[in-house]
Every structure is written in structure tokens, then in C-alpha cells.
Amino acid sequence: MFLNLPRLAFLGTVLSVLVGCASEEMPEGLPELYPVTLTVHQGGAPLSGASVQLIAADPTLSKWVTGGSTDENGEAVVMTHGKYAGAPAGKFKVTVNKTQTEGSANGNDPSVSSQVIMFDLVDAKYRVVTTTPIEVEVTAGENKLDAIEVGAAVKDAAAKL
Template identity: 80%
Template sequence: MYRFSVYVVLFAVFTGCASEEKPDGLPVLYPAEVTVHQGGAPLAGASVQLISTDPSLSKWVSGGSTNENGEAVIMTHGKYLGAPAGKFKVTVNKTQIEGSATGNDPGSSNETKMFDLVDAKYRAVTTTPIEVEVTAGENKLDAIEVGAAVKDAAAKL
């Protein structure tokens, strides 16, 4: 019986309780999906963030990660499906790590390097030219193009 109780508790912790309350002030969220292309091809494994242009919504972080087709389902705070209605600036980030993170690989230089794979102008809210609007109802947002592939050195790990 004890083992069963432990499994029930672990299941509740990892899946969340059905009765979990949403945070105070959470606006109505509308399902949203966006597709990201780089050089005309789907960009898999990228992080997409929607930053509201309405200061009253700035605390509600919305975004997602792209799948192998470049599609990202937008979630707010990483757990609530959708985004509030409004206009958003969109940032797209993707990084790659090269080298040995542990330093235990034979013949490795023990140096780990990180690279940004999306043009810098799309990675920051102050420079991104991408804007979208989420409206009431389902939102299949226009596909986003982030230009040619890049491999910019980022901070050392």
C-alpha cells in the first residue's frame, strides 16, 4: 500500500493536479501556433518568444519550441496553452554546443563552445522586425522567416 501511495504522489507532482488554480490576473488565452523558417526551410529546435507590446501584459511570458517541421505551439508561462490577445514582438533563438562538457572525452581539447544559429537581429526584442497579432479564437500565425543560417560565437561555458 505504501508503494502505491508513493506512486500516486509522484504522479500528482509530475503531472500537476487537475484542480490546480491559474495565477491571479491571468488573461484569457487563445490557442496560437507559429512556424519558423530559416533560409526557406523549417527551423527545428528553436525557442520562440512572444513579447507583448502592451505593458499591462508584459508579465505573461508566452512562447514555445519548434518541432522538426518548424512549428511551435505557444504556451504562457510554459504551462498554459495559448497567449493573450494582442500584438507581440517575436524573438527566435537557437544555440549549438560543441566540445566536451565533461572534459572526460579522450582526445578532446576540454573546451566547450556555444554558437548562436539565428541572426542576432531576431534574437533580441529591441531589434527583431517580426511582429504578430493574437486574436480571439484559434491562431495559426503567419510563417516567420529568420534569414540565412549563421554560426556566431557566443559566451564560453
């Protein structure tokens, strides 16, 4: 049987990448994480496609970025650094963001006018850590948190792109 050297090198590279991914080590100092699921409602209905971030009150935990995105039921499964399931135990402020764009970009053609406008769809007080009234506590074990309500729907112009 004849093996093609480039094909063998390619297979070796793929195998080493797969083995490397399977044995990825946790970051140094990562605290124990606990499963967290939370639901976001807007105007009493589930809010899908929103970004949820938990900001730790404890400064020693603040380097661990924790959050998730809501599904069609408004439910978010919280991850730390976007790839480790759960969040460390502690108290957190919660911010919720959702944006929508309207208009279209016309590529690289400078002779064609284009305008894309971005809108924030969640009240500003829920989007910023210093103004959000939402606080949660993550404890050891599984955490299915109470539904979070972010008030009535808004459509605030955020930026023109």
C-alpha cells in the same frame, strides 16, 4: 488482508499529488488565452529546435511569459508560462533563438583541458526584442500565424564554457 503502513502512506502521498495536479488553479489575473501556432523558416526551410518568444507590446501583459519551441516542421505551439496553452490577445514582438554547442567537457578532472563553445544559429537582429522586425497579433479565436522568416543561417560564437 494485511496493509503495510509505509506502503499505504506512499500510496496516499501519490494520490494527493495526482489530485493536486488535476485541480491546479490558474494564476490570478491570467487573461483569457487563445490558441497560437506559428512556423519559423530559416533560408526558406523550416527551422527546428528553435526557441520562440512573444513579448507583449502592452505592459499589462508583459508579466505573462509566452512562447514555445519549434518541431521538425518549424512549427511552435505557443504556451503561456510553459504550461497554459495559448497567448493573450494583443500585439507582440517575436524573438527567435537557436544555439548549438561544440566540444566536450572533461568532467571534474582539472588536469585535462576542455573547451565547449556555444554558437548562436539565428541572426542577432531576430534574437533581441529591441531589434527584431517580427511583429504578430493574437486575436480571439484560433491563431495560425503566417510563417516567420529569420534570414540565412549563421554560426556566431556566443560563449566559451
